[in-house]
Amino acid sequence: xxxxxxxxxxxxxxxxxxxxxxxxxxxxxxxxxxxxxxxxxxxxxxxxxxxxxxxxxxxxxxxxxxxxxxxxxxxxxxxxxxxxxxxxxxxxxxxxxxxxxxxxxxxxxxxxxxxxxxxxxxxxxxxxxxxxxxx
Amino acid sequence: xxxxxxxxxxxxxxxxxxxxxxxxxxxxxxxxxxxxxxxxxxxxxxxxxxxxxxxxxxxxxxxxxxxxxxxxxxx
Numbered sequence: 001x002x003x004x005x006x007x008x009x010x011x012x013x014x015x016x017x018x019x020x021x022x023x024x025x026x027x028x029x030x031x032x033x034x035x036x037x038x039x040x041x042x043x044x045x046x047x048x049x050x051x052x053x054x055x056x057x058x059x060x061x062x063x064x065x066x067x068x069x070x071x072x073x074x075x076x077x078x079x080x081x082x083x084x085x086x087x088x089x090x091x092x093x094x095x096x097x098x099x100x101x102x103x104x105x106x107x108x109x110x111x112x113x114x115x116x117x118x119x120x121x122x123x124x125x126x127x128x129x130x131x132x133x134x135x
Numbered sequence: 136x137x138x139x140x141x142x143x144x145x146x147x148x149x150x151x152x153x154x155x156x157x158x159x160x161x162x163x164x165x166x167x168x169x170x171x172x173x174x175x176x177x178x179x180x181x182x183x184x185x186x187x188x189x190x191x192x193x194x195x196x197x198x199x200x201x202x203x204x205x206x207x208x209x210x
Contacts, residue, residue, distance in 0.1 A: 034208035076209045084202045088195040098192070098199045103210055106203075135189075135196045 039073065042066050049112030049120055050103040052131055054081060054096030059112055059120055101134035 035043075042048045042062075048070050051057040055074045058067055077099070078092070085095035104113040107123040115121045116131045203210045 036208065039209075073209045076206075080202050080206050080209070081199070084195070084199050088198050090191070090195050095195065095199055098196045099203060099210075101196070102200050102203055106210070135192050 036069075038065070039069060042069065043111050046110070046112045046122070049114060050100065050107055051114045052097070052100045052104070052116060052118075053093075054098070054100035054103060057114060057120075097131075097133070098135070101130055104128050104130060 047059060047062050047066055048056050049059055055077055056070045058070050078096070081095040081099055082092050084099075085092045088095065105128065107113050107128065109123055109125055111123045112120050113123055113128055115129045121129065
Protein backbone atom coordinates (compact mmCIF):
# COMPACT_ATOMS: atom_id res chain seq x y z
CA UNK A 1 0.00 0.00 0.00
CA UNK A 2 2.72 2.40 0.98
CA UNK A 3 4.60 1.72 -2.25
CA UNK A 4 1.42 2.32 -4.22
CA UNK A 5 0.97 5.66 -2.46
CA UNK A 6 4.50 6.64 -3.32
CA UNK A 7 3.99 5.73 -6.99
CA UNK A 8 0.72 7.64 -7.13
CA UNK A 9 2.16 10.71 -5.53
CA UNK A 10 5.07 10.58 -7.93
CA UNK A 11 2.70 10.32 -10.86
CA UNK A 12 0.62 13.25 -9.62
CA UNK A 13 3.73 15.29 -8.99
CA UNK A 14 5.08 14.78 -12.52
CA UNK A 15 1.66 15.61 -13.96
CA UNK A 16 1.53 18.77 -11.89
CA UNK A 17 4.98 19.80 -13.06
CA UNK A 18 4.04 19.10 -16.69
CA UNK A 19 0.90 21.17 -16.21
CA UNK A 20 2.81 24.05 -14.70
CA UNK A 21 5.32 23.98 -17.56
CA UNK A 22 2.48 24.00 -20.08
CA UNK A 23 0.78 26.94 -18.34
CA UNK A 24 4.01 28.96 -18.19
CA UNK A 25 4.64 28.26 -21.90
CA UNK A 26 1.18 29.51 -22.83
CA UNK A 27 1.69 32.60 -20.63
CA UNK A 28 5.07 33.16 -22.27
CA UNK A 29 3.59 33.01 -25.77
CA UNK A 30 0.84 35.43 -24.78
CA UNK A 31 3.40 37.79 -23.29
CA UNK A 32 5.57 37.67 -26.42
CA UNK A 33 2.62 38.75 -28.56
CA UNK A 34 0.96 40.98 -25.99
CA UNK A 35 -1.29 42.65 -28.57
CA UNK A 36 -4.76 43.89 -27.86
CA UNK A 37 -7.21 41.41 -29.51
CA UNK A 38 -8.82 44.18 -31.58
CA UNK A 39 -5.38 45.30 -32.80
CA UNK A 40 -4.37 41.73 -33.62
CA UNK A 41 -7.65 41.17 -35.51
CA UNK A 42 -7.23 44.35 -37.57
CA UNK A 43 -3.72 43.23 -38.54
CA UNK A 44 -4.81 39.71 -39.42
CA UNK A 45 -7.77 41.01 -41.46
CA UNK A 46 -5.51 43.34 -43.43
CA UNK A 47 -7.42 46.45 -42.27
CA UNK A 48 -4.20 48.03 -41.02
CA UNK A 49 -0.63 47.50 -42.13
CA UNK A 50 2.97 48.36 -41.33
CA UNK A 51 4.23 51.48 -43.09
CA UNK A 52 7.84 52.14 -44.12
CA UNK A 53 7.99 55.15 -41.76
CA UNK A 54 7.56 52.92 -38.69
CA UNK A 55 3.90 53.61 -38.02
CA UNK A 56 0.64 51.79 -38.69
CA UNK A 57 -1.48 52.76 -41.65
CA UNK A 58 -5.22 52.28 -42.15
CA UNK A 59 -5.90 50.50 -45.45
CA UNK A 60 -8.94 51.76 -47.32
CA UNK A 61 -12.03 52.90 -45.43
CA UNK A 62 -12.25 51.44 -41.94
CA UNK A 63 -14.45 51.93 -38.87
CA UNK A 64 -13.90 54.79 -36.44
CA UNK A 65 -12.77 52.34 -33.76
CA UNK A 66 -10.03 50.91 -36.03
CA UNK A 67 -8.87 54.42 -36.97
CA UNK A 68 -8.86 55.48 -33.30
CA UNK A 69 -6.93 52.34 -32.33
CA UNK A 70 -4.34 53.00 -35.04
CA UNK A 71 -3.92 56.59 -33.91
CA UNK A 72 -3.53 55.53 -30.28
CA UNK A 73 -0.90 52.91 -31.09
CA UNK A 74 1.00 55.32 -33.35
CA UNK A 75 1.21 57.87 -30.53
CA UNK A 76 2.58 55.18 -28.21
CA UNK A 77 5.02 54.08 -30.93
CA UNK A 78 6.29 57.62 -31.33
CA UNK A 79 7.08 57.69 -27.62
CA UNK A 80 9.17 54.51 -27.97
CA UNK A 81 10.94 55.84 -31.08
CA UNK A 82 11.63 59.19 -29.41
CA UNK A 83 13.19 57.48 -26.38
CA UNK A 84 15.46 55.38 -28.60
CA UNK A 85 16.32 58.34 -30.82
CA UNK A 86 17.48 60.36 -27.80
CA UNK A 87 19.56 57.50 -26.41
CA UNK A 88 21.16 56.82 -29.82
CA UNK A 89 21.64 60.43 -30.84
CA UNK A 90 19.60 60.07 -34.03
CA UNK A 91 16.45 61.81 -35.25
CA UNK A 92 13.02 60.49 -34.29
CA UNK A 93 12.28 60.02 -38.01
CA UNK A 94 15.40 57.90 -38.43
CA UNK A 95 14.56 55.78 -35.37
CA UNK A 96 11.00 55.36 -36.64
CA UNK A 97 12.25 54.43 -40.12
CA UNK A 98 14.59 51.78 -38.65
CA UNK A 99 11.63 50.55 -36.61
CA UNK A 100 9.60 50.36 -39.82
CA UNK A 101 12.21 48.07 -41.39
CA UNK A 102 11.95 45.78 -38.36
CA UNK A 103 8.15 45.99 -38.17
CA UNK A 104 7.83 44.94 -41.81
CA UNK A 105 10.18 42.00 -41.28
CA UNK A 106 8.08 41.02 -38.22
CA UNK A 107 4.83 40.83 -40.18
CA UNK A 108 3.49 37.32 -40.65
CA UNK A 109 1.90 35.73 -43.72
CA UNK A 110 -1.40 37.41 -44.59
CA UNK A 111 -0.63 40.71 -42.85
CA UNK A 112 -0.09 43.87 -44.89
CA UNK A 113 2.97 46.07 -45.23
CA UNK A 114 3.95 49.07 -47.31
CA UNK A 115 6.48 48.52 -50.10
CA UNK A 116 9.18 51.17 -50.78
CA UNK A 117 7.02 52.54 -53.63
CA UNK A 118 4.18 53.23 -51.16
CA UNK A 119 1.85 50.45 -52.27
CA UNK A 120 0.27 47.99 -49.81
CA UNK A 121 1.53 44.45 -50.13
CA UNK A 122 0.35 41.15 -48.67
CA UNK A 123 3.11 39.50 -46.71
CA UNK A 124 3.79 36.18 -48.40
CA UNK A 125 5.84 33.27 -47.15
CA UNK A 126 9.08 34.81 -48.46
CA UNK A 127 10.99 37.92 -47.44
CA UNK A 128 9.15 41.26 -47.68
CA UNK A 129 10.38 44.02 -50.01
CA UNK A 130 12.36 46.45 -47.85
CA UNK A 131 13.57 49.98 -48.50
CA UNK A 132 17.16 50.05 -49.77
CA UNK A 133 18.09 52.24 -46.77
CA UNK A 134 17.13 49.48 -44.32
CA UNK A 135 20.16 47.92 -42.60
CA UNK B 136 31.98 81.27 -96.97
CA UNK B 137 32.78 83.15 -93.77
CA UNK B 138 33.63 79.88 -92.05
CA UNK B 139 36.24 79.00 -94.64
CA UNK B 140 37.59 82.51 -94.40
CA UNK B 141 37.98 82.21 -90.60
CA UNK B 142 39.68 78.88 -90.91
CA UNK B 143 42.15 80.34 -93.30
CA UNK B 144 42.96 83.20 -90.95
CA UNK B 145 43.44 80.73 -88.03
CA UNK B 146 45.95 78.77 -90.08
CA UNK B 147 47.70 82.00 -90.95
CA UNK B 148 47.87 82.92 -87.27
CA UNK B 149 49.43 79.59 -86.32
CA UNK B 150 51.92 79.99 -89.12
CA UNK B 151 52.80 83.49 -87.99
CA UNK B 152 53.36 82.34 -84.40
CA UNK B 153 55.61 79.58 -85.64
CA UNK B 154 57.01 76.51 -83.98
CA UNK B 155 58.48 78.59 -81.15
CA UNK B 156 55.03 79.15 -79.62
CA UNK B 157 53.36 75.98 -80.79
CA UNK B 158 55.68 73.67 -78.85
CA UNK B 159 55.21 75.23 -75.36
CA UNK B 160 51.46 75.33 -75.85
CA UNK B 161 51.40 71.62 -76.73
CA UNK B 162 53.53 70.93 -73.62
CA UNK B 163 51.06 72.92 -71.51
CA UNK B 164 48.10 70.94 -72.84
CA UNK B 165 49.89 67.68 -72.00
CA UNK B 166 50.76 68.89 -68.50
CA UNK B 167 47.22 70.00 -67.73
CA UNK B 168 45.88 66.56 -68.69
CA UNK B 169 48.42 64.99 -66.30
CA UNK B 170 47.21 67.16 -63.41
CA UNK B 171 43.58 66.16 -64.05
CA UNK B 172 44.34 62.47 -63.49
CA UNK B 173 45.79 62.88 -59.99
CA UNK B 174 42.88 63.19 -57.46
CA UNK B 175 42.98 60.16 -55.14
CA UNK B 176 41.95 61.63 -51.75
CA UNK B 177 38.23 62.27 -52.07
CA UNK B 178 36.87 58.78 -52.84
CA UNK B 179 38.69 57.31 -49.80
CA UNK B 180 37.21 59.92 -47.46
CA UNK B 181 33.69 59.29 -48.78
CA UNK B 182 34.03 55.53 -48.26
CA UNK B 183 35.10 56.00 -44.64
CA UNK B 184 32.10 58.22 -43.99
CA UNK B 185 29.76 55.59 -45.37
CA UNK B 186 31.35 52.94 -43.14
CA UNK B 187 30.97 55.06 -40.00
CA UNK B 188 27.40 55.92 -40.99
CA UNK B 189 26.59 52.24 -41.43
CA UNK B 190 28.00 51.40 -38.01
CA UNK B 191 25.87 54.12 -36.38
CA UNK B 192 22.80 52.90 -38.27
CA UNK B 193 23.40 49.27 -37.24
CA UNK B 194 23.84 50.21 -33.59
CA UNK B 195 20.72 52.36 -33.67
CA UNK B 196 18.80 49.62 -35.48
CA UNK B 197 19.70 47.18 -32.71
CA UNK B 198 18.49 49.64 -30.07
CA UNK B 199 15.21 50.20 -31.95
CA UNK B 200 14.77 46.44 -32.30
CA UNK B 201 15.21 45.98 -28.57
CA UNK B 202 12.72 48.76 -27.85
CA UNK B 203 10.19 47.10 -30.17
CA UNK B 204 10.56 43.75 -28.45
CA UNK B 205 10.19 45.38 -25.03
CA UNK B 206 6.94 47.01 -26.21
CA UNK B 207 5.57 44.11 -28.26
CA UNK B 208 1.98 45.06 -27.45
CA UNK B 209 2.04 48.11 -29.73
CA UNK B 210 4.25 46.71 -32.51
